Amino acid sequence: MIKKLSDNELEKYIKSDSRSVADAVQYAYEILKERGRNFTHVESEVIEALINKKREAEFAEENSLDEGVTTDENAIELYKNSAILFFSLFFGVIFGAILQALNFVKIKDIKGAIISLLFAIGFTVLQIFIIGYIDGNYMDITDSTFYIRLLLSGVGAVGLSLIRQLMFPKDLKYRAKSTVAEVVISALILAAIFIIYTTG
Structure with a gap:
């Protein structure tokens, strides 16, 4: 035309x-x-x-979730916000926090990295306590565990997002870093935990 x-x-x-x-x-x-x-x-x-x-x-x-992502080859390489959200929801908040902490380390913001990790550790402990408490006191959640974990992981992901919004430079442009290796490693870690848990 x-x-x-x-x-x-x-x-x-x-x-x-x-x-x-x-x-x-x-x-x-x-x-x-x-x-x-x-x-x-x-x-x-x-x-x-x-x-x-x-x-x-x-x-x-x-990539509205990933504000700051650019195709500029000279830009710093970081994990996208959507990748951090994905890891938080499907592997656990601690996994998403590790990616976020690595981003903070890459831009030399150790404080942001420490806060992200401490939040994730504290939230994971709280998440385990909440699921155990509901299971022991109110109902058998065997069939609903996945959905409850997903909901709680969503809350944790929002917490990580707030930390990122408050502490990450607003005008920073960055290239998206591949997460293929991280997905494989995370899946292997979860598989190992599952095997150890089920075999006692």
């Missing part, structure tokens, strides 16, 4: 106030160059900056 537009119409795509998405601006820019439009070095820099800015905004919108 963009190829069918006139040069004047394409020029509107590359203006600084353009509301078009990054890909549309990129295509318009390339088509104009193919048609013989000569851009000065300054004009090219401005258009490329516009495209990059739009890509960043689109990326941030797609």
